[in-house]
Amino acid sequence: MSESSEVNSTEATGSPATLDEVVVIALAEAFRGDGEILCNPIGTVPMCAGRLARATFEPDMVYTDGIAALSAELLPVGVPGAEAIPETYMPYRSLFDIVWSGRRHVVMGASQMDMYGNQNFAAIGDDYSKPKAQLLGMRGAPGNLINNKTSYWIPNHSTRVFVPKVDVVSGPGYDRIREVGEAGRFHDIRRVVTPLAAMDFETDDNRMRLRSIHPGVTVDQVIENTGFDLVIPDDVPESRQPTAEELDILRNQIDPNSTRKAEFA
Amino acid sequence: MPNKLMSEDDVIAQLSDGMTIGIGGWGSRRKPMSLVRALLRSDLKDLTIVSYGGPDVGLLAKSGKVRKLAYGFVSLDSIPLEPHFRQARQAGGLEVLELDEGAFQLGLLAAAHRVPFYPCRAGLGSDMMTNNPDIRTVKSPYDDGEELVAIPAMNLDVSLIHMNRADAAGNGQFLGPDLYFDDLFAMAAEKTFMSCEKVIPTEDFLKEGSVHTIKIPRIFVNGVVEAPRGAHFTECPPDYGRDEAFQKEYAATAKDPEAWDAFQARYLAAPSHEAYLAEIDAR
Numbered sequence: 001m002s003e004s005s006e007v008n009s010t011e012a013t014g015s016p017a018t019l020d021e022v023v024v025i026a027l028a029e030a031f032r033g034d035g036e037i038l039c040n041p042i043g044t045v046p047m048c049a050g051r052l053a054r055a056t057f058e059p060d061m062v063y064t065d066g067i068a069a070l071s072a073e074l075l076p077v078g079v080p081g082a083e084a085i086p087e088t089y090m091p092y093r094s095l096f097d098i099v100w101s102g103r104r105h106v107v108m109g110a111s112q113m114d115m116y117g118n119q120n121f122a123a124i125g126d127d128y129s130k131p132k133a134q135l136l137g138m139r140g141a142p143g144n145l146i147n148n149k150t151s152y153w154i155p156n157h158s159t160r161v162f163v164p165k166v167d168v169v170s171g172p173g174y175d176r177i178r179e180v181g182e183a184g185r186f187h188d189i190r191r192v193v194t195p196l197a198a199m200d201f202e203t204d205d206n207r208m209r210l211r212s213i214h215p216g217v218t219v220d221q222v223i224e225n226t227g228f229d230l231v232i233p234d235d236v237p238e239s240r241q242p243t244a245e246e247l248d249i250l251r252n253q254i255d256p257n258s259t260r261k262a263e264f265a
Numbered sequence: 266m267p268n269k270l271m272s273e274d275d276v277i278a279q280l281s282d283g284m285t286i287g288i289g290g291w292g293s294r295r296k297p298m299s300l301v302r303a304l305l306r307s308d309l310k311d312l313t314i315v316s317y318g319g320p321d322v323g324l325l326a327k328s329g330k331v332r333k334l335a336y337g338f339v340s341l342d343s344i345p346l347e348p349h350f351r352q353a354r355q356a357g358g359l360e361v362l363e364l365d366e367g368a369f370q371l372g373l374l375a376a377a378h379r380v381p382f383y384p385c386r387a388g389l390g391s392d393m394m395t396n397n398p399d400i401r402t403v404k405s406p407y408d409d410g411e412e413l414v415a416i417p418a419m420n421l422d423v424s425l426i427h428m429n430r431a432d433a434a435g436n437g438q439f440l441g442p443d444l445y446f447d448d449l450f451a452m453a454a455e456k457t458f459m460s461c462e463k464v465i466p467t468e469d470f471l472k473e474g475s476v477h478t479i480k481i482p483r484i485f486v487n488g489v490v491e492a493p494r495g496a497h498f499t500e501c502p503p504d505y506g507r508d509e510a511f512q513k514e515y516a517a518t519a520k521d522p523e524a525w526d527a528f529q530a531r532y533l534a535a536p537s538h539e540a541y542l543a544e545i546d547a548r
Contacts, residue, residue, distance in 0.1 A: 068442035091442070091443040092291065123354070130358075131355060133351070134350070138338070138391070140365060142365040142389075143386070143387030143388075145390070145391070146388075169392040170392065170393075179390065182409075
């Protein structure tokens, strides 16, 4: 299960993997085993991760061109005008149908998240009629969580984001899903990745668990920046390094303009 | 075939206070902005607005004409959070129905099909339910007995949509990549008014696009407004993209009351769509 056991062959590429590249790998690992479903990461770093997974160990996944089609070939991110070869027409209506069907793994963000994975990107503040900060609204979070595999990329690992209680539950976590019984059977939060670490919910009571820490990060650092008690295994592995092939594909084909680095200010 | 051509002001004359108005498009994409501006110029008030929200929702929320908003999200796409909508929400006093964006479609579909609700799982376990206590669940009448969310029909008095092409009888054609849910908005409403980039003879539709693009049937359309660049500053491909510079200017006015007053006076108060276009061209 340790992801640190992969061979580190970055020497072959000349320059070692940077943090953003380790993060992309940690998020790409969330898709491992998904097979022929819609890989639907939202945001630059998640798109890099999804496309890398498809270009390497999950070749049967399909993904969108970001407009209204599924793209047959490896489409670069952050390259305006890159022409997609469509393999299926996919307007929003068809996308919603796929959400209901369940054959989808989505990656979203979160402004707040608690220990059971309850996600908030709707609004900040206790008063729903007058929020302190109105954010996106529910968007697709309620439907995504109850129907699809879901992972998260959270670029700010802090006690402001990882909180004991979220102000609004847009995407329900494991405690909320237990309350809805059978109807919650498709709920599956795979991974939460931050610039410090990767987390999952593979515990007896589905509390968030530290899965691996990125190179140079300590367990204490993760604990200090998390506003609830994470489950910490006795032995926390280091997040795995990209292989030489993965680095080459990420740097030269998927994100040649390094747009992913903007999320690591 | 009937001739349904009319002006923006003719459309507004058919609306009244307290109506529930659906607006087509998606975020900052193919919004019927010339009709939205006509709405802003009117005396109408106490409206309920139903929309996959973009600047239509931001402008109407700021105008004080809105009692209630129903949306899945409100975004300007290239500017993820709509600043005028945010301000209106944060000031309080606006009633909202905030739904999952897929569930929102089912509300339109239920209204279009004249059934009281459509079931789905979206919302279970989420605050979509606790924040909207009027939304109920329903138990499957079959052996599974599953408890599902009953998304209520979003019955609309009027819908406003914008198409690339239309004929005078009210058939509409989209030429961009996505229709979004404009056909459902039309079917969910008692009356629909459709603006378009260009009115063309019916026999010319196939010169513009394949038969699959003629998606709005005239039986759901009560009025057709020819409004070239009628979706400005939102995008309306392939006719034009989003006017990002203008959108930035619009968004920036949220932080600057003087800039808002100037923006309002120059663009929103322009007495007609033609006068608005003249201001845009003079920029």
